[in-house]
Amino acid sequence: MKLSTILATGITLSCLSVNALALTIGFAQVGSESGWRTSFSESVKAEAKKRGIDLKFSDAQQKQENQIKAVRSFIAQGVDAIIIAPVVETGWKPVLREAKRARIPVVIVDRNIQVGDDSLFVTRIASDFSEEGRKAAQWLMDTTQGNCKIVELQGTVGATAAIDRAQGFNDVIGKYPNANIVRSQTGEFTRTKGKEVMESILKAENGGKGVCALWAHNDEMALGGIQAIKEAGLKPGSDILVVSVDGVPDYFKAMADGDANATVELSPHLGGPAFDVIEKYLGGDKNIPKLISTTGDLFTQDTAAAEYQKRRLQ
Amino acid sequence: MQESVLALENISKTFPGVKALQGVQLTLRAGEVHALLGENGAGKSTLVKVMTGAMRKDEGTGRMCFDGKDRDFTSPSEAQKAGISTVYQEVNLLPNLSVAQNLFLGHEPKRFALIQHSRMQQQARELLKQFKLDIDVTAPLNQFSVAVQQLIAIARGVAMKAKVLVLDEPTASLDKDEVETLFGVMEQLKSEGVAIVFISHFLDQVYRISDRITVLRNGQFIGEYITAELPRPKLIEAMLGKELQAMHGQHQPGCADSVDAPALFKMDKVCVKNSIENMDILVPKGQAIGMAGLLGSGRTEVCRAIFGVDSVASGQMQLADAPLKPQSPAEAIKAGVALCPEDRKTDGIIGPLSIRENIALALQARLGWWRYLSKAKQQALADKYIEELQIATPDAEKPIGQLSGGNQQKVILARWLATQPQLLVLDEPTRGIDIGAHAEILNLIKRLCHDGMSLLVTSSELEELVAFANKVVVLRDRRKVSELSGEDMTPQHIMQAIAEA
Amino acid sequence: MSQQPQSLSIVNKVDSPADEALIAARKARYSPGKSTNALGRYLWPVSALVLLLLVNLFMDASFFSISYQDGRLYGSLIDILNRSAPVALLAIGMSVVIATGGIDLSVGAVMAIAGAVCAGMLVGGNYSLFTVICAGLTVGIVAGLVNGGLVSFLGIQPIVATLLLMVAGRGVAQLINQGQIVTFQSDAFAFIGIGAFLGLPFPVWLVLITLLLSQLLLRRTALGLFIEAVGCNASASRYLGINDKGVKLFVYGLTGFCAAIAGMIATADIQGADGNNTGLWLELDAILAVVIGGAALSGGRFSLVLSVVGALIIQTLSTTIILSGLPAKFNLLIKASVVLIVLLLQSDVFRQHAQSVLKGLKGGKA
Structure with a gap:
């Protein structure tokens, strides 16, 4: 288990407050459409158990109307606070007003909402995509001393994650005159497309000679790219460095095998920070920023084998 | 006024x-x-x-x-x-x-x-x-x-x-x-x-x-x-289009009228739901039987029942001494029935396909998908019929849709002749065909009959019927109302039978 | 009887349609007419492909260079052949479905199901490679037959019937994988996607073999003719005694089979089954390939070879876009524009129109 310092302090804080309050918190989750979503739910449940919080968990099965129903029932039950991981951005105003009238604080996690009135919720806790890009870029620049011809596999054109990760990455390498992106194409976040695109790029870049690193917007594309590099007769991880974002088990295995170099974890552990904020708010501290960014840590080959074992078992 | x-x-x-x-x-x-x-x-x-x-x-x-x-x-x-x-x-x-x-x-x-x-x-x-x-x-x-x-x-x-x-x-x-x-x-x-x-x-x-x-x-x-x-x-x-007085259908069938020819096909009290009732029709071997009646009188329905398009509700059919109970055209074809349907365009021709393919298809369907007629065999078959039926086309690869009505009808006839049927049912074979082709189709029917084919032919052209048929069955309101042969088989008599109120 | 018909004896002579002398005599007559017809159909798709390849040569001189390393040919052209394999396989199946006037939207999902089944068996049990491949193919054929049954026996419109499996199929694939991307370690199975035989990538061989076998099955038996007949005029085909329902069942089954092979290639390629993304939107590429190959969506004539050419055009286009280095956001726009041009070139109406406009321009100048 990996916890940042913020999280650690959160636990200490909560230990103090739990005894006094024994909170009841409602959590309206999107559903269980992906592995990441499942770990997110599990992490929140585990965190609540650890803190002695009575968690009312609702699975909306990807439907907003189910979520709204769940929130209304939380209000009717008079919970102390509500956490929403919204399915969609719009349509939240009426139910959030009801919560406000009942004086129940609401925390939004993961995806954004649009209500136009910031006072309807306490804060939003979300991954900071551009920070992920910056972390990946910084690691690459540190490793290569700023000398690097980079190939980029973008996510789906127009996706926020793709735009922001590219932005953050470019911000950092912009400071290094000898580092630049020589090829950039979309791999649509999938392994198949990542492999296909990487194959062509390697051909266009003289068989990959001179390319120093592959930067992929997610692990799946990176895994496809790694296969393409291997089939081109090069060694991923040394001939061409590979850095990406997500932290899926397969990628940890690739790192353990020496085929990949680094990944920034997209943290599913949003429960801790959410509970922290709620406890702080209920404790009387109303001075809370409207957006709290969380960014997972960067993992490298050093810990990959151990992390892979841990994650495979999950 | x-x-x-x-x-x-x-x-x-x-x-x-x-x-x-x-x-x-x-x-x-x-x-x-x-x-x-x-x-x-x-x-x-x-x-x-x-x-x-x-x-x-x-x-x-x-x-x-x-x-x-x-x-x-x-x-x-x-x-x-x-x-x-x-x-x-x-x-x-x-x-x-x-x-x-x-x-x-x-x-x-x-x-x-x-x-x-x-x-x-x-x-x-x-x-x-x-x-x-x-x-x-x-x-x-x-x-x-x-x-x-x-x-x-x-x-x-x-x-x-x-x-x-x-x-x-x-x-x-x-x-x-x-x-x-x-x-x-x-x-x-x-x-x-x-x-x-x-x-x-x-x-x-x-x-x-x-x-x-x-x-x-x-x-x-x-x-x-x-x-x-x-x-x-x-x-x-x-x-x-007939003036009763002037109508003297020249009776020139391709085969001799014969009273004692053995029956090839028999329809006995056949009823089809929402269609024909108590239909009795007999086609003797090697003869051509005509069917007359206005549109909706049941003539097309008879053809459909024989060919297995509509299923028979009651009554029996017999072909060459074996009971005929087709549940689909494929079964009727296997039993030896062939039908040139009334609506040539929707039920007959396969417009974009070539004359060769259109001729070969029925025989091919009867042989099954596995016993393939090679292109050369199809070609031979097509050429044979193009020549014998005098289908006007430069070559057999022309899409059938581009032919004139008369030539399309000849191709469809050729398609069925290739399957060597026992009974050939022609539903309005001369409809929508120009005068010249008309005569050719009639001569073809006569020739077929002469060569021993048994035919059941419907037509609105009474003179035609009288000319080639050995016997004419008259239908009205989906029932058989009369059967004319010999001296009685004249356009006038047929018309009277149709018109009787 | 003055008009006694001459005894041409049409009825009796029918016994010997295969008269050898007759065949020999006709053979010469029928070959030339056919070839001019075929040339016209091949002209535009093939020239479009050649043109696209030349554009690549212009952008990158080394485009046509092929080297031999690690027991396989290596180069952009080989990549195009290799990458077009799944769509080419789908297009082979799609050609015959479209020839009957139908369409199969579920092939992408069937790819995912077949991939998921194979990956699941490779990870979950100790099955032989042969069993795994057979299971994958069987699943594809069954899925196809379900589509075919809905279309032919229940009379559901093909677009609706196959839409069901297109949507549900990905759910089934995810169910098999429990929503995860299942990765496996099997060099033998991976060979299907990344192996090479006589220098050529194995998927290319699979396309060639499937193309050859389908061509034999459809053109050396009467199936191809029946399919075209049913597609041109289903009612007349029934009057001919063709089992149109059986024909439809068969074409969807064949498509399912092709989709299963494509699914195994895609799965073996990345050594993992991704229920969400395997074959995603490839049904549309397959339909496009068939259309680029010159077939009409209303049914009728089909050419498997031209559909494969269509698939090659689509893949060449994708590769061209990647090699061009243009920003990714232009991908779809470029693809759509080129496809539009290819389709316009195939349209007789458009060509005639363009010719008359050009003539008018020349006349104006003179």
């Missing part, structure tokens, strides 16, 4: 290769029901389409005078605006919209550009009351039977308050009472001065409701008659 509302003079319409209308005229008078009659392909629907703007007449021919002015409608909506309302044979309303919406689609009662639904529904109810229809006008159309839909379609035509109302086969799906209701409405409209065109195959209804009759045949105007003054045999004569 009343003045004419709509007068069409010397109208011609040519399609590539076919003259659908040649110098046809039609005069409609206010307050009259005018029946437009003719066999299929006579040009009735084409004339209606020209009249209602769905088709343009050939440029530079004829004129159309509506309401005292020369007009040439370019679209149905233009004709509709002018006051010509048409109810087509197939209901072409919108099944998902409500009855009221269908009735008033395009001219809904409006106030300030908004449709007044309650007023529309009220008007719809009143309109349908005339048709003795008390139904929920807000229900979607497809909830009602075809008959009710037909009545609604007619009501829509009436609701347009037109000067001319065209009803194309309006009674085909109506029962007796509904027909009477419709006639009541027609009488009412007549008294209001509307000119009505009534197209129907039911001669009883024509005599019951119409004031005048115009007969078309093969795209030509045959005559305009006052109904009360036209005896029924004369009408049929006009429709089928």
